[in-house]
Amino acid sequence: MTLPDGARPFLAVRGIRKSFGPVEVLHGVDLDLLPGSVTALLGENGAGKSTFVRILAGDYQPDAGKVELDGVPVHLRTVARARELGIRLIAQEIADAPTLSVAENVLLGAWPLRAGFVDRPAMHRTARATLETLGANLPLGAPVSSLRLGERQIVEIARAMVGSSRCLILDEPTAALSDAETQRLFALVRRMREQGAAILYITHRLDEVATIADRVVVLRDGRVALDALVADASQPSIVEAMVGRSLAIRHDSIHAAPPPGRDLLQAQGLSSPDFEDVSLAVGAGEIVGLYGKVGSGVPELAAALFGATALKGGRIAVEGRPVTIKSPAEAIRHGIGYLSGDRAGEGLLGARPVAENLAAPSWGRLARRGWIGAAAERRAYLPWYGRLRVRSRPDGAERITTLSGGNQQKVMLGRWLEARSRILVLTEPTRGVDVGARAEIYQVLRDLARQGHGIVVATSDYEDVTAMATRAIVMVRGRIVATLAQDEISTASLTQAAGAGALDHAVPVAKGGVHVPSH
Amino acid sequence: MPTSARRPPFWRRAPESAALVTFLLLEIVVFSLGSPYFLSWANWVNILTALSIAGVLAAGGTVLLIAGQFDLSVGSGVAFVALVLAMAAPALGLPTATGLAFLTGLVIGALNGFLVTVVGVNALITTLGTLAIFRGLTQSIGGGRNIALTGFDWAIARPVLHVPVAALVFVAVSVVTAVVLNRTVFGRTIYAIGANATAARLVGIPTRRTIFLAFVLSGALIGLGGLLSASQLGSTSGTTGLGLELAVVTAVILGGTSLKGGTGTILGTVLGLLIVGVLSNGLTLMNINSTWQQVATGTLLILAVSFDQLRQRLTQTR
Numbered sequence: 050m051t052l053p054d055g056a057r058p059f060l061a062v063r064g065i066r067k068s069f070g071p072v073e074v075l076h077g078v079d080l081d082l083l084p085g086s087v088t089a090l091l092g093e094n095g096a097g098k099s100t101f102v103r104i105l106a107g108d109y110q111p112d113a114g115k116v117e118l119d120g121v122p123v124h125l126r127t128v129a130r131a132r133e134l135g136i137r138l139i140a141q142e143i144a145d146a147p148t149l150s151v152a153e154n155v156l157l158g159a160w161p162l163r164a165g166f167v168d169r170p171a172m173h174r175t176a177r178a179t180l181e182t183l184g185a186n187l188p189l190g191a192p193v194s195s196l197r198l199g200e201r202q203i204v205e206i207a208r209a210m211v212g213s214s215r216c217l218i219l220d221e222p223t224a225a226l227s228d229a230e231t232q233r234l235f236a237l238v239r240r241m242r243e244q245g246a247a248i249l250y251i252t253h254r255l256d257e258v259a260t261i262a263d264r265v266v267v268l269r270d271g272r273v274a275l276d277a278l279v280a281d282a283s284q285p286s287i288v289e290a291m292v293g294r295s296l297a298i299r300h301d302s303i304h305a306a307p308p309p310g311r312d313l314l315q316a317q318g319l320s321s322p323d324f325e326d327v328s329l330a331v332g333a334g335e336i337v338g339l340y341g342k343v344g345s346g347v348p349e350l351a352a353a354l355f356g357a358t359a360l361k362g363g364r365i366a367v368e369g370r371p372v373t374i375k376s377p378a379e380a381i382r383h384g385i386g387y388l389s390g391d392r393a394g395e396g397l398l399g400a401r402p403v404a405e406n407l408a409a410p411s412w413g414r415l416a417r418r419g420w421i422g423a424a425a426e427r428r429a430y431l432p433w434y435g436r437l438r439v440r441s442r443p444d445g446a447e448r449i450t451t452l453s454g455g456n457q458q459k460v461m462l463g464r465w466l467e468a469r470s471r472i473l474v475l476t477e478p479t480r481g482v483d484v485g486a487r488a489e490i491y492q493v494l495r496d497l498a499r500q501g502h503g504i505v506v507a508t509s510d511y512e513d514v515t516a517m518a519t520r521a522i523v524m525v526r527g528r529i530v531a532t533l534a535q536d537e538i539s540t541a542s543l544t545q546a547a548g549a550g551a552l553d554h555a556v557p558v559a560k561g562g563v564h565v566p567s568h
Numbered sequence: 569m570p571t572s573a574r575r576p577p578f579w580r581r582a583p584e585s586a587a588l589v590t591f592l593l594l595e596i597v598v599f600s601l602g603s604p605y606f607l608s609w610a611n612w613v614n615i616l617t618a619l620s621i622a623g624v625l626a627a628g629g630t631v632l633l634i635a636g637q638f639d640l641s642v643g644s645g646v647a648f649v650a651l652v653l654a655m656a657a658p659a660l661g662l663p664t665a666t667g668l669a670f671l672t673g674l675v676i677g678a679l680n681g682f683l684v685t686v687v688g689v690n691a692l693i694t695t696l697g698t699l700a701i702f703r704g705l706t707q708s709i710g711g712g713r714n715i716a717l718t719g720f721d722w723a724i725a726r727p728v729l730h731v732p733v734a735a736l737v738f739v740a741v742s743v744v745t746a747v748v749l750n751r752t753v754f755g756r757t758i759y760a761i762g763a764n765a766t767a768a769r770l771v772g773i774p775t776r777r778t779i780f781l782a783f784v785l786s787g788a789l790i791g792l793g794g795l796l797s798a799s800q801l802g803s804t805s806g807t808t809g810l811g812l813e814l815a816v817v818t819a820v821i822l823g824g825t826s827l828k829g830g831t832g833t834i835l836g837t838v839l840g841l842l843i844v845g846v847l848s849n850g851l852t853l854m855n856i857n858s859t860w861q862q863v864a865t866g867t868l869l870i871l872a873v874s875f876d877q878l879r880q881r882l883t884q885t886r
Contacts, residue, residue, distance in 0.1 A: 355770070357769075357770060376769075377769060377770050377771070377772050378772040378773075378774065381771075381772040382772075387770060389767075389770060394764075394766065394767075395764075395766045395767050395770055396767050396770070397763075397764060397767060398759075398760050398763035398764050398767055398768065398830070399763050399764055399830065400759075400762075400763045400826070400828075400829075400830030400831045401759060401760065401763050401830065405756070405759075405760075409756075409760055409768075409771040409773070410771040410772050412753045412756055412757070413753065416752075416753050419752055419753055419754075420751050420752060421751065421752065421753055421756060422750070422751050423750075464771065
């Protein structure tokens with residue numbers, strides 16, 4: 050522990066463990082949050098950060114461990130209980146009521162009442178005052194669905210500020226904010242620190258650590274890998290704590306730069322409401338990392354390449370032949386496979402067996418004169434079960450939802466291999482996947498590239514790019530801002546390109562995430 | 569293999585229909601004690617015959633609900649089809665009128681399918697609308713009279729083991745639909761769409777076309793159900809098929825098809841039909857008023873679905 054002498058933590062967490070199904074994601078985490086102090090929590094995707102903070106917010110229950118508040122053991126059994134104790138979480142995903150007004154959302158769950166009816170003037174007064182502390186001037190009566198993403202994030206932050214919060218947890222709050230909004234948020238965090246609040250600040254960005262935090266804690270594979278004062282921790286030591294053994298994977302990938310083969314997929318001047326004039330080419334044996342943060346248009350571009358959303362303009366050629374891709378069915382016919390970043394919402398056939406999930410795009414080929422049984426699907430599943438090392442039954446007869454995230458993702462990938470897709474467009478392929486499965490997925494994708502597939506990895510996770518890309522394209526606000534050759538790819542170069550682009554291109558941010566309509 | 573190391577508890581291994589079979593057996597035991605006539609062959613033929621129209625329609629209802637859709641227009645559709653037959657028969661002759669009536673069923677299904685997949689109206693609202701429209705049309709065109717049909721009694725003939733054709737049609741439709749659901753690409757896509765329509769589209773499934781076809785299938789069964797009804801009763805009126813949509817939905821849900829879509833079997837639906845059919849038959853044999861049978865059926869539905877919720881909670885806590 051690195052507690053200054055005499056300081057007593059406001060929130061003391063000891064030995065927190067948490068499993069999902071057979072997978073333990075937190076293996077005994079200790080953490081102290083001091084009053085009047087900002088602690089930065091870092092870690093790679095899948096390190097357990099989000100699980101950990103959701104336990105602190107009362108959203109998840111730990112399997113073991115205890116939480117003390119001011120030295121008194123507390124049971125954070127619900128979100129309401131945690132709020133009551135002064136712990137507030139600003140979650141990464143926006144969870145507002147889109148059709149309700151800004152004021153109603155700021156005070157969601159705490160609407161002031163008079164004689165049993167909502168006291169609208171009081172509600173607006175409180176909401177306005179709270180938003181003003183954030184330096185935000187939003188239309189109180191407008192539905193939040195009419196706001197920009199960054200403004201909705203401000204509403205989320207404002208909601209956490211209502212009432213007395215002694216402990217504020219921010220889960221990557223700046224991802225969707227403009228620079229000015231970020232500066233105002235930092236000013237607010239500093240003010241709350243002066244007022245004695247204990248603040249936990251989760252981020253991916255090392256520059257933010259130096260700017261805002263007093264202490265830095267790094268989680269890796271569900272354990273605390275570093276706990277130090279910011280003044281005592283060098284940037285390389287933080288990165289090493291975050292990346293740990295997976296550094297080895299990274300070097301492994303360097304030797305395998307295959308000579309780029311013929312172009313499998315070429316796109317020229319693609320445009321949509323979310324991106325503009327984007328051109329890219331993917332050759333056989335290439336893994337193109339398409340890197341961009343929220344609002345960059347990267348996931349939207351991936352969806353458009355697959356025909357899941359409409360293009361406004363541009364040309365696409367597959368293996369040199371011009372094609373029109375108006376639907377996923379057409380993309381599949383041209384040998385393109387696709388993973389959505391929203392695996393549960395747009396990938397899994399939740400109630401169906403594993404083998405059926407894998408076989409779905411190939412039913413037409415597996416069927417004999419329109420007839421197909423579960424047996425044919427199980428036969429199709431078996432080779433992929435072995436090659437992708439899926440931890441399931443060999444016949445894939447259990448429901449897909451009983452598998453862990455990493456194994457689900459392998460099945461989603463196997464789906465397109467069984468469909469004999471040559472071109473794979475993969476959005477956030479390692480999202481919600483534990484560290485071991487992540488390394489396996491990287492290995493599988495590198496092998497596929499070596500066998501002549503052309504792969505586009507559309508991601509906001511720089512590790513996906515540094516670990517396997519043979520070329521990187523960085524996008525900011527719907528435009529390509531940099532193209533990096535394999536030897537130029539690094540965490541620093543990616544972050545810099547994405548950050549520099551953000552300042553150079555004052556194009557309005559695209560609204561919302563990518564949404565694929567169901568019809 | 570890592571996952572097969574531990575044997576799952578019995579309720580995870582038992583097929584989902586086990587609870588339904590237990591329920592049905594329980595009913596059979598109780599009623600066979602209550603009435604000596606209950607277990608006779610003639611009585612079981614009665615039960616099956618009484619279920620035949622609802623059973624034919626429930627096959628389509630199962631396919632639709634697996635795909636996450638509803639068809640509430642089946643009851644009034646049956647009445648309208650029977651009316652078309654009864655009114656056309658004197659002018660066109662029975663064979664042509666039969667074809668026209670069946671076509672009417674297909675058109676009702678295609679209309680529902682068009683409204684749901686092309687216009688984009690929710691299936692519940694669409695078929696609630698067509699339910700009212702075709703009931704209203706039947707009553708205004710038919711004028712509330714009882715229209716008799718002569719020479720159209722094929723459904724009550726008993727070709728084998730004293731089982732009427734109507735019941736045989738019910739069995740045949742169930743078997744064919746079960747095979748289609750389990751063994752064809754069309755059946756697979758129905759399950760996939762119900763499990764996750766967006767994901768289904770992203771694996772190349774033509775979701776709208778498939779849903780349209782499912783409504784047309786339901787329409788074909790409405791046509792068949794209307795012909796069965798006209799033949800069984802030898803007449804038709806404004807109240808023909810009243811409440812059939814509820815009997816169908818009850819059986820399908822009782823049979824374990826999830827309201828969320830993606831799961832369900834024809835076997836389950838047939839068990840659901842039998843549970844309701846046996847209950848009302850048994851209560852009748854025990855001289856319990858038919859109004860009380862409604863109370864019993866409603867209670868049964870809620871009990872069965874609560875039981876299923878409990879089972880799901882038990883199987884998911886792992």
